[in-house]
Amino acid sequence: MAHPLQLGFQDAASPIIEELLHFHDHALIAVFLISALVLYIISTLISTKLSNTNTIDAQEIEIDLEPAVPSLGVKTDAIPGRLNQASFIISRPGVYYGQCSEICGANHSFIPIVIESLPIKEFLN
Template sequence: MANHSQFGFQDASSPIMEELVQFHDHALMVALAICSLVLYLLALMLTEKLSSSTVDAQEIELVWTILPAMVLIMLALPSLRILYMMDEVNEPDLTLKAIGHQWYWSYEYTDFKDLTFDSYMIPTSDLPLGHFRLLEVDHRVIVPTESKVRVIVTADDVLHSWAVPSLGVKTDAIPGRLNQTSFLASRPGVYYGQCSEICGANHSFMPIVVESTPLANFENWSSLLSS
């Protein structure tokens, strides 16, 4: 989860988020190279070391036409690869339906019978010692570790957005429409998210908590909850 004065993304806990962090670093390096080149040329202009004949040279014009195209290709190829990975949902191990309401989430495990629950934020006055304010819920989403989870996202009233940054997941919840995404939690842990679409007065008070646990623990939890 995020920490105070944190600079950068949260720790990646899924393969997709690892790819996104690597692409972010790649894009920053490209941007740094462009800025360095522009500053270098600007310094040459200010010190008059770049003559007017060089500025009007066709060779230079050819370079500054081809170079931006190469930069765009360097950014587009890995970006398209990640986009295809994020949209690919093949043979999930578990399907979860998340429904946004004002201002809470409800969940349905479609692979199980009668495994549904609502998830409300725990008020600060009822929060146990050591828990996180405005982030804890009364019922967490439990998923098995190293299992591909498909999430079907929709809303009951207004626009919402189901987002868990550590897992690289952010999908709009639109009334009357089903959107889907997927993730694979690469290690056990508790991952926090929030509604990322302004949805009214209590938009900030509908957090998302996903707990990744070993498969045996998940099976015990699901059997207890559905019984």
């Protein structure tokens, strides 16, 4: 018989249901452990020391810039007075060059952009 505010199942009236309730309890423990493991893995991936948000500093400039690095497929707007940042994944180490791709003034296409990519072990040392 069910009771008010009952959180579990009703009392079993047959041996098959009793075994099913025991199986449910054991399966629930396994589901809880797997969920805790997945939550731990996700939290360690999100809060790793290797993740870094590199900002493109364009706060002193009074016009809008659009820095681009074609070999990485990165093109972003840099607005003065705001925190300007872009995230991307680089698959191999090297030095990558880019320029301003916005026609916003004289010689703006000659503003250099250099990104140096390092292996994780070198970066941490």
